[in-house]
Amino acid sequence: MSEASNAFLVVYFSRSGRTRRIAEMLASELGADVEPICERNSGGAQGRKRGYVRSLLDAWFERPADLLPALHDVSRYDVVVVASAVWASHASAPAVTWLKEHGGRIPRLALFCCVRRRGHKQALKQMMHAAGKPAVACCVVTDRDVRTRVDGVKRQAFARKIRHQLPDRFEKEGTM
Numbered sequence: 016m017s018e019a020s021n022a023f024l025v026v027y028f029s030r031s032g033r034t035r036r037i038a039e040m041l042a043s044e045l046g047a048d049v050e051p052i053c054e055r056n057s058g059g060a061q062g063r064k065r066g067y068v069r070s071l072l073d074a075w076f077e078r079p080a081d082l083l084p085a086l087h088d089v090s091r092y093d094v095v096v097v098a099s100a101v102w103a104s105h106a107s108a109p110a111v112t113w114l115k116e117h118g119g120r121i122p123r124l125a126l127f128c129c130v131r132r133r134g135h136k137q138a139l140k141q142m143m144h145a146a147g148k149p150a151v152a153c154c155v156v157t158d159r160d161v162r163t164r165v166d167g168v169k170r171q172a173f174a175r176k177i178r179h180q181l182p183d184r185f186e187k188e189g190t191m
C-alpha cells in the first residue's frame with residue numbers, strides 16, 4: 016500500500032466510464048491521488064458475462080462485491096472522495112462494499128454520484144451509511160447536466176468545498 020503524497024484521494028467505481036472521466040478531472044483539479052475500485056475477475060471471462068441485470072440485482076439486494084485490495088492507505092489523506100454510478104436508485108455494489116471495508120478509516124468523506132436522472136438521494140444516504148459517517152460535501156451529475164454543460168461548474172464547486180476543509184493548510188501553502 017502506497018504512502019499518501021497528497022491531501023486528497025479520489026476513489027471511484029465506473030462501469031461505462033462517465034464516473035471515471037469526472038473522477039479523473041476532479042482529481043486533476045484537486046491535485047489528488049486517484050484509485051479505481053476494481054472487482055476481482057472483472058476483466059476475465061466471468062467478468063465479461065456480468066450484465067446489467069446482474070449489476071442491478073447486486074445493487075438492489077446490496078450483495079457484497081469481491082474487490083481487489085486497495086492501493087492507497089485512506090487514513091493518511093485529509094479528505095477521501097468516493098464516486099459511484101447510481102444503479103436502481105442505489106449506489107453501485109462495488110462502491111458500497113469498498114465503503115464498508117474502508118469507510119471507518121477515512122478522516123473526512125466526500126461523495127460524488129453520476130446518474131441518468133434520479134435515485135441519487137437514496138444512493139448518497141446508502142454510501143454514508145456504508146461508511147458509517149456523514150459526508151462533508153456531496154455532488155451529483157445527471158445526464159442533463161452533461162448535455163447542458165453544467166457538469167464542470169458543479170464539479171468545480173464541489174472541488175472548492177473539498178479544499179475548504181483545509182483552509183489553514185492551503186493558506187500556508189499559498190494555493191488558495
Ligand SMILES: Cc1cc2nc3c(=O)[nH]c(=O)nc-3n(C[C@H](O)[C@H](O)[C@H](O)COP(=O)(O)O)c2cc1C
Binds near residue numbers: 028068105132
Ligand atoms: C444497472 C444500472 C442501473 C441504473 N439505474 C439507474 C437509476 O436507478 N436511476 C438513474 O437515473 N440512472 C440509472 N442508471 C444510469 C447510470 O447511473 C448512469 O448512466 C451513470 O452515469 C453511469 O455511470 P458510469 O458510466 O460511471 O458507469 C443505471 C445504470 C445501470 C448500468
